[in-house]
Amino acid sequence: MNLTVAVIIFLFNIDKILSIKLNKKITKTNFKEPHAKFKQQTNTLIINGVISPQRLFYARVRYARFPGFCGATILEGRFVITAAHCVFYLHPNDIYLEVGDFSLLHPSIETYRITAIYVAPGFNSSNQPINDLAILKTSLAILRAGSMYLPLCNSEVPEDNYPEVLVGTCGLGSTSTGRYTINPAVKLREMFFTLTSFDTSGGMNYAACREDNYCTVPVFEGGNICAMDYGGPFFKLHCDTLEPECLLGVASYSLSKHDNLMENCNDGSFFVKIAKFEEWIDRVLLNHY
Structure with missing residues (x-):
């Protein structure tokens, strides 16, 4: 089955997928409505995304000397994982x-204070970073990390299974595609x-997707990560539910179409593979605990 046909089949069955309850607050109805209202209400949504339920594994990396932030994911007691391009120079x-x-x-x-930054081997910073992973160590153990982390x-997901797997990301980044507007x-x-x-x-x-990345097709048209979503979790969902099963990757970068110089984050979202x-990761956690 070629990719285009598989995606069409997936989208044809999206009502069935989205009809599954996450919890008492999230249902098929309120997954559909934010997308329909996007043009009128962008201040509370990801770019063409949906309001997220509780995701306690999500954390936020803040800068002490300037505004802005990146996402991160709790790994265990004193460690979180994020995008290297967010922190490598600090x-x-x-x-x-x-x-x-x-x-x-x-x-x-x-x-929590950060006491160490570990950047993945082979990291290269650019507008399309390579091997874009970093682990941060906190000064104290994160309270309740054992019940909050995402395994x-x-x-990796085998390529033959790509059309059958639903994945997700969450974040607090910009809800606007405007090049000079970050909301x-x-x-x-x-x-x-x-x-x-x-x-x-x-x-x-x-063109083939890079080996260190997952390339994606959004379920909702125009959906993308954007500024300050980078470093956030990219998770595989449990079969037949919309609950995260495990951490598949980290939000690395998004691209912008060349034919519209006034907009960002409108030409694809890319996530670095954890399994690579x-x-x-095991060495960092073992040697620096």
């Missing part, structure tokens, strides 16, 4: 971690994708 004292229930409008936030997926979300929100073997920038140009760095 000293640990230049950043700190915020943990809380960001699905709330006014969450209670716990703050790592123990393998962070007021509450956590998320987007769902299917995986593809091709780099989808430039309108599905059929499993041995490195």
Whole structure:
């Protein structure tokens, strides 16, 4: 089955997928409505995404000397994982971690100092970073980390299974595609994708997706990660539900179409693969605990 047919079949059955309840608050109805209202109400949504339920594994990396932030995911007691391009040029004292229930409008936030930054081998910073992973170590153990963390997926998704797997990301990044307008979300929100073997920038140009990345096709048309979503979790969903099963990757970058210089984040979302760095992650956690 070719990719185009598979995606069409997936989208044809999306009502069935989205009709499954996440919890008492999230149903088929309120997944559909945010997308329909996007043009009238962008201040509380991911770019063409939906309001997120509670995702306690999500954390936020803040900068001490300038505004802005990146997402992160709790790994275990004193460690979180994020995008290397968010932190590689900084000293640990230049950043700190915020943990809380960001699905709330006014969450209670716990703050942690960062004592070490570990950047993945082979990282290369550019507008399309390579091997874009970093692990941060906190000064103290994160309270309740044992019940909040998201386990790592123990393998990559086989390419033959891409059309059958639903994946998601969540974040607090910009809800506007305007090149000169950054509007962070007021509450956590998320987007769902299917995986593809091709780099989808430039309108599905059929170049192969880079080996260190997952390339994606958004479930909701126009859905993308954007500024300050980077570093956030990219998760595989449990079969037949919309609940995260394991951490598949980290939000790395999005691209912008060349034919519209006034907009960003409208030409594909790319996520670095966790499984490619499993041995490195294990070494960091073991040697630096």
